Each structure stands twice: as C-alpha cells, then as structure tokens.
Amino acid sequence: MTIALASLACGLIFGWGLLISGMANPAKVLAFLDLAGRWDASLAVTMASALLVTSAGFALTKRRQKPVFTPKALWPSRKDIDSSLLAGALLFGLGWGLAGLCPGPAIENLATLSPRVIVFVAAMAAGMALHDLWQR
Secondary structure, eight states, X not given: OHHHHHHHHHHHHHHHHHHHHTTTOHHHHHHXXXXXXXXXXXXXXXXXXXXXXXXXXXXXXXXSSSOSSSSSOOOOOOOOOOHHHHHHHHHHHHHHHXXXXXXXXXXXXXXXXXXXXXXXXXXXXXXXXXXHHHHO
C-alpha cells in the first residue's frame, strides 16, 4: 500500500510539472523543437531544472544504504550504446518532433479526448506491444 501511495504521489507531481511547464502542450513543444523558425526556448529552462532536480535526487539516493520503499535498489547495469538504443532514441525523437508529444504528456492529454492524441497513444501502445513480441 505504501508503494502504491508513493507511486501515486510521484505521478501527480510529474503530471503537475508537465502541465505547469507547458510540456503537455504539443504546440509549445513543437515551437521549442523549431530551431529554424520561431523558436520558443522556454522549455530549455524546464529541462535544465529537471536535470538539476534529478541529479540531486540521484546523488541523495546513491548515498542511502537501501531504498525507502523496497528492499533492494535496481540500478541499470548496462552502459553500452547499441543499435537498439540508437533505434529507440531515433523513433522517440521522430515521434516527439512530428506530434509534439512523448509518452507522459500523451497519456496526460488523453483527458482532452482529442482524436489526434487518441491515435497517437494507440500507435504508441501498439509499438510497445510489437516491441514486446519482438523481444520474445
């Protein structure tokens, strides 16, 4: 129960951050990505702030003997850059650049019931399912 409440709190904080920063607004994201046009640099402040908070969080977490809500920390062990990582990053970037949405804001935007967002999330879910099938 404690883990579920912690997850809920983290999700709410993340969702509020997306709304407040404007990252849930595809037009704002596309304006940020439009370096050759009318570039909106305001999301750079959001990303820099997120990087600072995340860096501090990781530094504090790594100092702990064990996690607060689970018996063992599950840190990633791979550090190599392979073709799967590059292909995934390329597909993520293409989707973000074409639609102005990435997974978090897309799920948050489902509340608008926009057909464009629904199609995006359906395609994203299908891509995840295909990935799982391919990995098996």
